[in-house]
Amino acid sequence: MMRVILSFFLLVVAPMVHAQTPPSTADVAGYDGLHLAAHEGDADAIRRLAASGADLDARDRAGRTPAHVAAFASNETALRALAETGADMNALENRVYDVLTIAAVADDPEMVSLAMELGNRPDLITSVYDGTALIAAAHLGHHEVVRRLIAGGAPLDHVNNLGWTALMEAVVLGNGGTDHQATVRALVEAGADTTIPDRDGVTPLQHAEARGYGEIAGIIRNAGG
Structure with a gap:
């Protein structure tokens, strides 16, 4: 019986508990700076903010960097701009996921x-x-x-x-x-x-x-x- 319960946990429950979590509507509404630019795919804003000294690897409440946000939004231009300006491409967010x-x-x-x-x-x-x-x-x-x-x-x-x-x-x-x-x-x-x-x-x-x-x-x- 315990083996069945464990199998159910591994195959069904665990993946749901630890699934990736993209930025919510509330998260996005609270974004500014690089996180907002990454979500919107605004490469010019990313370069401008990076040049002014913005933290390229700043974290939101879930530990997402702007690079994570760009990946969740499938914004390739934003991700390239972040990498070119020095963002950490191997950063892990709170659920231990990378881009x-x-x-x-x-x-x-x-x-x-x-x-x-x-x-x-x-x-x-x-x-x-x-x-x-x-x-x-x-x-x-x-x-x-x-x-x-x-x-x-x-x-x-x-x-x-x-x-x-x-x-x-x-x-x-x-x-x-x-x-x-x-x-x-x-x-x-x-x-x-x-x-x-x-x-x-x-x-x-x-x-x-x-x-x-x-x-x-x-x-x-x-x-x-």
């Missing part, structure tokens, strides 16, 4: 590529689960983001504090559909280790077979998993 993981969860491939171009590290440990942007994207089946993170050098076999790799999350937390199939294929073709088990010794292939995810099981099996 790259925010973009990965939002399924924003262009922002993902831009963040890495501007210095956001794809190997950064993020979230309360000690994961990575790649694990977050794989969990959600964001396969184009997964491909871009892999191309950018994201670690394929990082194990988070739940005991799961990106491949494991794509199977265990995925729905077995075409998006997660493409995600698994991208990870496997890039050389992800298909044999790393969870804490109970169950491999991604075994999880896929148990869930009836035949296409995913075939992809893993063909890779030698």
